[in-house]
Amino acid sequence: MKKRSIFALTLATALIASGCSSTNNNGGNSTDGENANAKANNTAAANNSATTETTNAPKEPVTIKVFQFKVEIAAALAKMAEAYEAETGVKVEIETHGGGEDYSALLKAELAAGEEPEIITSSGWAGFDPYVDRAVDLSNEPWAKDLVEASRAQISRDGKLLGMPMTLExxxxxxxxxxxxxxxxxxxxxxxxxxxxxxxxxxxxxxxxxxxxxxxxxxxxxxxxxxxxxxxxxxxxxxxxxxxxxxxxxxxxxxxxxxxxxxxxxxxxxxxxxxxxxxxxxxxxxxxxxxxxxxxxxxxxxxxxxxxxxxxxxxxxxxxxxxxxxGVPSNWVVNNKSAHPDEAKAFLNWMATSETGKKFVATDFKFIPSITSIPADPAAIGKIxxxxxxxxxxxxxxxxxxxxxxxxxxxxxxxxxxxxxxxxxxxxxxxxxxxxxxxxxxxxxx
Structure with missing residues (x-):
């Protein structure tokens, strides 16, 4: 095994923006020019009003759900979710099952019931096999090139990176x-x-x-x-x-x-x-x-x-x-069967690349990062x-x-x-x- 020093994590921000547009349809024929002009003006006014209402309508709020098992970071993860919502407007709902609970059984029950969290956590190798068909390819995400190489194989299939290794433990x-x-x-x-x-x-x-x-x-x-x-x-x-x-x-x-x-x-x-x-x-x-x-x-x-x-x-x-x-205890996996997989990827990218996200990973979570572009916090990781x-x-x-x-x-x-x-x-x-x-x-x- 090669010698390794304490590892560091990176991440780059991705925010999803959406816009609305509307097209005016002012066509019509009339032999009466005055009536035609009035009709055109009325139609334009109506269309402008509709456009204004559409533009000013509030965007539908987005909530993404994270289903995870690391009880040690549950409190810090909830605080990070609050910080993300404050920055982006996207709400992140955290559900943690660990300790004495059988997380794998609970996750399978969640999926069998038709619930599809945007992000799930999974181990690697054979432990990841039940979720391969749900996993979004993350190979081209901005942090992927900076993974500690030893963390990559356990969550890869057919050359595709199907999860973000959470930490090294x-x-x-x-x-x-x-x-x-x-x-x-x-x-x-x-x-x-x-x-x-x-x-x-x-x-x-x-x-x-x-x-x-x-x-x-x-x-x-x-x-x-x-x-x-x-x-x-x-x-x-x-x-x-x-x-x-x-x-x-x-x-x-x-x-x-x-x-x-x-x-x-x-x-x-x-x-x-x-x-x-x-x-x-x-x-x-x-x-x-x-x-x-x-x-x-x-x-x-x-x-x-x-x-x-x-x-x-x-x-x-x-x-x-x-x-x-x-080894890697867990991976963040984006669920392609969920309602908001793009927003889920944006959350992980923010976690790995923004200064706020990196601080949570290295300091609040006390992680030995599995991504080299996030510096480990020697004071946070502690004596062990x-x-x-x-x-x-x-x-x-x-x-x-x-x-x-x-x-x-x-x-x-x-x-x-x-x-x-x-x-x-x-x-x-x-x-x-x-x-x-x-x-x-x-x-x-x-």
Whole structure:
């Protein structure tokens, strides 16, 4: 993987203007010149009046709807929508579904009900497949040439760019540096044995090592990605799993990954099975736990609780060298079946090119931009992303990708459900991996 510094985003404004015109039809024949002139004058007056009314008639207000799942930016996105309406007169309605909700299922229900938001958010690779026929080609938009190249492939089909990558995100184990110091941990663990030893030191210091959550997406997507992304060739490995020529149950690296999960589950809070995402992050931000398996996307939520929290991102130990994981979490997709796709494109262009839009992206959203023409805001992205940037520059070979979107929709939800069972000690490790294999087999067969 090439070395990368913190990325930046660009955008150029596009406003839609419309005008009205009217044509006078003053024709008519008469042998009486006076009557003809009067009639012509009356017709002209009527037409002029109609023209004036048409010109002065207020333009029909336009509302575009955004259906999205990043709960972390919901408040800032609403403020950005207000700023856009103030500048352009176009109203942007935001509907957010995330956290514990199944966004994919809710979006499909929305579309099945005949609702067609102008902009939807979608992951890439196989996760984008259900929406390809709705996606407007954005290849020629002003920001498209400035995309970070690694963000492009996951949302492209047949050479066409079908979405705007929203941001670059990264995760490993976000940790509280002050709590590590309090427990006497001076070197970050590089192996599972060292991670287990670090957890023991934290416990002895009266500190709970891990903030856990019951959220299926955290368990079935981010946690399980660690096993898949560290394969020698993740794409080929997942293809073989889908083809049935390999299984998770017989894979040595996946079995080793189970030990990582066991360490995390054994060293988390007692109420993990009833802890949702918001509570997990809030309690971590309050200093109750030493580590959390989330990335830079939680920075804004943490800052609301304690902006002075001394955080860093450490790589996740597994086989060989420990790793961090990066990718595009979501893409803005313009829906060609909606009422106002051109206005939707104009909104995205404004977001990416106007000074107001760029400020929201880089500062209010706290994004690591996926478009190089928007400078990242070092103060906004915070300590977690800064640690990732430093690590990725120094150890590019230890930066792995996000692989979950290579599975067809519905599989990661089943991965998460199986992980919840395992967290609750209702199944054993071999049953967990067996459920993973069955989830893939059942959906691929369809």
């Amino acid at each position: 990264a995760y490993g184990l976000t940790y509280n540096k002050d709590l590590f110091a309090k427990a006497g941990i001076t070197t970050l663990p590089q192996t599972l044995d060292e991670l287990e030893a670090a957890c023991k030191k934290l416990q002895e210091a009266g500190i709970i090592p891990f903030a856990l959550t019951n959220e299926w997406w955290s368990l079935g997507i981010h946690t399980f990605n660690i096993a898949n992304a560290t394969q020698a060739d993740p794409a080929a490995f997942i293809d073989e799993i889908k083809a049935g020529t390999k299984t998770f149950k017989d894979d040595a690296l996946t079995k080793q990954w189970v030990r990582l999960v066991d360490i995390m589950f054994a060293n988390g809070q007692k109420a993990a099975l009833t802890t949702d995402y918001n509570t997990q992050v809030a309690e971590f931000a309050a200093g109750k736990y030493a580590m959390i398996q989330h990335g830079n996307w939680i920075q804004g939520m943490v800052d609301e609780v304690n902006p002075e929290l001394n955080l860093g991102m450490m790589p996740v130990p597994l086989e060989g060298a420990p790793n961090v994981f990066t 992303a800064a640690d990732f940037a430093t690590f990725s520059q120094e150890h590019p070979d230890q930066v792995k990708g996000w692989q979950w979107d290579r599975f067809p929709d519905g599989i990661t939800q089943q991965f998460g459900a199986a992980m919840q069972e395992y967290m609750g000690k209702r199944i054993k490790s071999d049953e967990l991996l067996g459920k993973f294999d069955k989830a893939v087999a059942d959906i691929v067969k369809k």
